[in-house]
Amino acid sequence: MNRRVVHTRGGPPADALTVVQDPEPAPPERGQVLIRTTAFPVHPGDLQAVEAYPGTAATPLPVGVEATGVVEAIGPGTHVAPGVALGGRATVFPQPGAWSQWIVADADVVVAVPEELSDEVAAQMLVNPLTTVMLRREAEEHLALGYDGVLVQTAAGSSVGRLLTGVSQAHNLALVNVVRSGSGAAELRRRFPAVPVVATERPGWTDEVRAAADGRPVSVALDPIGGKLTESLLALLAPGGKLVGYGQIAEEPISVHASTLLHKSLTLRGKNIGRWLSEASAERRASDVAAAKLIALTLKDQFDVAATYGLDELRAAVEHAVRPGKVGTVLVRPW
Template structure:
């Protein structure tokens, strides 16, 4: 039997996600790859999609978009990425319904896993590193980025935040990290002692950011939170600066008066991995996937696993994934 995670309506993931049993999939057709899953990550975006699902579905909706596993079979005449072969380890992304013991995936979504990477990293190989690549590209569109301008990022202790920090260090970009607690700041300083960290738990934290920037202009800000925090980032930005929003952790909207944009000539830009998938050319996607693999190889220590659960412990895994103060990604072993 094949066990997979589904839901039929939106709501709290811990309440609406269920595990169902189905027959194992048959042999893959041309253009498909059959994968036996060994691990999948519980990304915040996966859970947000479940919460936001409108209405009630006529048929169960499969959950998850990323997983790692072993190739069991390749459809006849199917072209595959380099290194993808029967018996080989792969990661699949994006694949709606990746939270399953067996996956029949489109071949173009299947990527070989380098031998040096264990399953714990392979399960996180694409979504977060590709997000990092996407954010770096968007930031580099600002003429001051990488020169005199400083990059500020919130949620810097998150999985994506740590990768952005590692990439920024490698390329010698000016960076100030922002987290929500003194405890989180201490943890991030331990990981990246040369990168300044500011906690929003402290009154006047924006002044600390300006001090950490050392007089250099804050040209770009990366933010997955929104709300009042994003408003503070707009205040921090230098004239001509750019706020890149890539998440909606905060429930409230960003309070913004048009004069803020007009007087400082600011740019607001939204980015998400779904848009990257639909807009990037095949050549761009292939190049970005190769870069994501290099990020994983070069920053292996930053792919932290918060905990591992079995498929029968799905509710615990989902609750852990949204736990305040969690460091790392929650994995499920089917």
Template sequence: MQTAAGSSVGRLVTGVSRFHHFGLVNVVRSDRGAAELRRRFPDVPVVSTEHPGWTDAVREAAAGRPVSVALDPIGGKPAESLLDLLTPGGKLASYGLIAEEPIPLHASALLNKSLTLQGKNIGRWLSEASAERRASDVATAQQVALGLKDQFAVAAEYGLGELTDAVEHAVRPGKVGTRPRPPLTATVRGSGGAAGRAGPSSWPVPPGSRLPAVNSIGSDLVGVRQIPLVWCDQFVDGRFGAP
């Protein structure tokens, strides 16, 4: 089971779950979001929390199968309902804090069902995972991105001659926000095709921006966090990286 299933991360989780034949129940906050998700994944059950009794709908969608894992980027009061849905020995994996309030939790909820709460974030992964694990995870992420590219929402498309516009769009404040950083220079590197023939070029990235990546994530981006993607049809071979 996962909440916020209509998000980009949620859609990717759904795609990976289908590939590996994992049973999954998606949870979204509105009927409109549920309808959109059903359009994308008609064979995966979706439950909307817009209506009272949505937890019963989750149990019905699970069709008698135990709910052993809940993936949740929200937290707060909704997470309490997820704990109630978990089977004994189940795990709640939290990877976000959309809700401002804390998760209301009594010790009995953990003790009586032997539940596990686990937090995950990219910062801990960068500091704790071995180099081999990180390389494996990045390779898996690349395969997921290639196999599920239709699940990425494209805000705009730019040709190779419009790279400046693409960068300005990528660093524009939006839903994911921005984070301050020292002035950087973004360098275009290409191994072939139009970008490779053109050679590297550079331009400054304004302070307070996040470094954009175009079409692929590679070794040039190791250590760069929270990178928004900008997809350009004519820029398949190039990357943005921190020099």
């Protein structure tokens, strides 16, 4: 038996998602690895893909891209990554249909889990750390970063935001964190006392960001929110600055007059972790995965779990994942 999560239409994920039961998968073929899933995360991007799906699908569509579990079988003649072995733990990404009790994955997306990591961290070991690696690379492409330039990130209390803060500290990148509320700012100061943090609920928060920058140029802003916040971030950027959007939390569109970009020679760029596999070379992917595992090992205390649910509690898990003020990632254990 293989219970897995699917959908046939778009709309609110709590309503659109359902659990179906299939036979257990056949033994893996050459180039494949069979994994018995122990946990998978509910990422915002997973839910956005379901909500945005147009029309109705003729056959059920799989859900999820990341999961962790135990290697149960390896296809004959299959080359696997270092550390991947029968009976060992592994995390997969990007793996369509990862929200499933059993996964037959292409060997090149299967990554061994270090012994030091719990299943809770292993289930989050790739998507968020790889996003962090991607965003750090984007930021450091700006010549001012690492010199006098300052990096600003919004949604800094999110899972990715906390990892990016830890990585920025490790690499001596000047950073100002931006969150929504005063309580969120207080929690982030507790975790990272040396990093300034500003709450957007306070009037004049952009002036606080400038004060925290202490006369240095705000060279790069990283933002998963979009919408009206984009205007404020572009106003903060120094001439030649860059704003990188990597999410779509806000429902309203980004509305920016061309003059805003032209007069200061600003760059507005979008990044999507879903394109990582197709855009990165094999060498870059291997390097990025190694960096992601290192992030998981050195910052494992930042991989908060908001709650853990069973597969029969899927609706509650999905509703929790989009709850305002949630701290950490919602996990599902499918058995």
